[in-house]
Amino acid sequence: MAEYKLEVTTGDMTNAGTFDHIYVTLIGTGGKSEQTELDNYGMDFKPGMTSNYTVKTSSSLGKLLLVKVEKDPFLCLPEDEWFCSKIVVTTPEGEAILFPCYRWISRGELVELRGGRATKVFEDDHPLLTDHRKNELMLKKTLYQGAELMFKGMLGSTESWGKIEDIKNIFRSTETPMSEYVSEHWKEDDFYGSQFLNGVNPNVIKRCSELPPNFPVTDEMVKPFLAEGTSLQKEMEEGNIFLCDYKVLDGLPTKVYDGESLHVTPGFIMFYLNPENKLMPSAIQLYQQPSEQNPIFLPSDPETDWLLAKMFIKNADLLQHQAVYHFTNSHGLAEVFTVATLRCFPVIHPLYKLLIPHFRYTLQINTAAKKKIFGPEGILSQSSLGLQGNVELAEKAHSKLTYDDLCLPENITARGLESISNFYYRDDGLKLWNIIYSFVKATVEYYYPSENDVRNDTELQDWISEIFTHGFLGNTTSGFPSEFMTVEEVIKFITMIIFTVTGQHAAVNNGQYDYYPWIPNGSFLLRKAPPTTKGQSSMKTLLETLPDVGLTGKFAALSWILSNKYTDTVPMGSYPDEQFDEPAPKQMIKEFQAELSYLSEEITTRNSQLEVPYTYLNPAVVENSITI
Structure with a gap:
């Protein structure tokens, strides 16, 4: 007689338990056990409970391969699904084997759990395991049919705002220290400039060594805003001139509002990094082609002209941020990665x-x-x-997406931003990237000790092929891999995925309720046309340009929703669902968590010295996945 000891853990979420009968069958290389009901005296399978059971067999089953779990109804009660977290089986020989589940099991359902160390397709050494692997993938490819991008009182008011200060009323009860700071400093040029580095869209700005020919800023225009004794050309040569170009917005359809098409300005904004290391907006052209009706606005222009020019640039920036960097490049790609993983890899x-x-x-x-x-x-x-305009923007930008765009070290270098001061997104992001890379490298090299392991893993090759085809549209000029030939290629790609769904999403998402509720600082919609001549605007013009009271409330509510968190948030590097059974990857996870903790402490210490702290890439507040 042989005895197998089972520890069965039920999930700790609401309604995870069940009153139904649960049966298990153990399957090994030497045979299988009788179907055994898991039943102790008293209540079994309560949320968060770990219960112990014994399965007896006439002799050892050999190497344990599978645990078959079946759920039958109890009396005539309504369906109550059971969330099984994991089953740990200790064999008569004393080996404890983890069988991860982490899924809901319905009445009458049969689930076969595979345990032990992680294996690649060519490592399965028993026909039962080979069949189980093949059947699992057939089912998953039926369930997940292809990966596609996600793009194919106050609230009813149409009144304009009477004065700027009234806008605070829409978020006074939920404002954050940062949103309050924004409402007080939004007019200031140095704060405006800092947002292009450390706000919610640090993705567009580039170092400028030569101005585009269709942005004819002259030395005479900007000399009053440069350091004494220098010139525009000299500052470009020294790397102190930066540019945002919103040409991707050019030619897109716009919303019809009150019978007229709204205006979106696909223009330019030039910044100067002054001797105090402040990034100052110095010239704005609202459309791509210069003309008398498309003047270059300067900080010396009348206050409301300059404010309006900055508002239209921020509108363009916000639209690109939301459709491209937030939804397409994080949410959309995360969906592609998720579906390909579910379809191509067995558990x-x-x-x-x-x-x-x-x-x-x-x-x-x-x-x-x-x-x-x-x-x-x-x-x-x-x-x-x-x-329609947002969909076309997402499609247009995605067609130009490259692998380097998603790999932060290459992205920063391509934009010439390696040395600009006070760029906390870069500083924290590169450290986070490197920590993820080290963790992924250790894990991948443990399972793929040679290049042949990579080339022979047909499931891995199927996975990257699906991602290349559905996520990157088979674009061979994009630099995205369509197959893997080396271990290093796998390491880099998985690092990119984990960074995208953790740090990058946090950087473009978590600050939205800090920066966007104060609508003058950035609005999804501007009602009036942008200025075409100087000296004709007033504060009344600005208020009439902002969205009406009702839309302001909706946009503020959206920013709150997008920045909110679930109550069961899982911080980066936490793995409550135990997946790995081998000591080596478990130790790698502990080292990964330690490195994240060190970075968190470093960021917290730095932020304590800053007037405007940058918190979005602190691992303590970065989520382990995209959940909002």
Whole structure:
């Protein structure tokens, strides 16, 4: 007689338990056990409970391969699904084997759990395991049919704002220290400039060594705003001139509002990094082609002219941020990565175990976003671009996306931003990237000790092929891999994925309620046309340009929703669902967590010295997956 000891853990979320009968069958290389009901005296399978059971067999089953779990109804009660977290089986020989589950099991359902160390497809050494792996992938490819990008009182008021100060009333009860700071400093040029480095869209600004020919800023125009004794050309040569170019917005359809098409300005803004290391906006052209009706606005222009020019640039920046950098390049790509992982990797695959915690809730939040954000009645349909314009913007930008754009070290170098001062997104982001890289490198090299391991893993090759085809549209000029030939290629790609769904999403998402509720600092919609001549505007013009009271409330509510968190948030590097059974990857996770903790302390210490702290890449507040 042989005895197998089972520890069965039920999830700790609400309604995870069950009153139904649970049966298990153990399957090994030497045979299988009888179907055994898991039943102790008293209540079994309560939320958060770990219960112990014994399965007896006439002799040892040999190497334990699978645990078959079945759920039958109890009496005539309504369906109550059971969330099984994991089963740990200790064999008669004393080996404890983890069988991860982490899923809901319905009445009458049969689930076969595979345990032990993670394996690649060519490492399965038993026909039962080979069949189980093949059947699992067939089912998953049926369930997940292809990966596609996600893009294919106050609230009813139409009155204009009477004065700027009244806008505070819409978020006074929920304002953050940062949103309050924004409302007080939004007019200041140095604060405006800092947002292009450390606000919610640090993705557009580039170092400028030569001005575009269609942005004819002259030395005479900007000399009053440069240091004494220098020139525009000299400052460009010294690396102190920076540019944002919004040409991707050119030619897009816009929303029809009150019978007229709204205006979106696909222009330029030039910044000067002054001797005090402040990034100052120094020249703005609102459209691509210069003309008398498209003047270059300067800080010396009348106050409301300059404020309006900055507002239209911020509108363009916000629209690009939301459609491209937030939804397409983080949410949309995360969906592609998630679906490919679910379709191409069985749960025993080491890369499934590594990646799946970083896709928690991604499909759920994207499903909701498609309706609430990008649906016909979604909030972006009420932006200056309207629904069609936002969709075309996302498609246009995605067609130009490159692998380097998503790999932060290459991205920073390509934009010439390696040495600009006070760029905390870069500083924290590169440190986070390197920590992720070290963790991924250790894990991947443990499971793929040679290049042949990579080339022979057909599931891995299928995975990257699906991502290349559906996520990057088979674009061979983009630099994205369509196959893997080396271990290093796998390491870099997985580092990019984990950084995208953790740090990068946090950087472009978590500060939205800090910067966007104060609508003058950045609005989804501007009602009036931008100025075409100087000296004709007033504060009344500015208030009439801002969205009306009702839309202001909706946009502020959206920023609050997008920045909110679930109550069961999982911080970066936390893995409550135990996937790995081997000591080595478990130790790698501990080292990863330690490095994240050190970075968190470093960022917290730095922020304590800053008037405007940069918190969005602190691992303590970065989520392990895209959940909002």
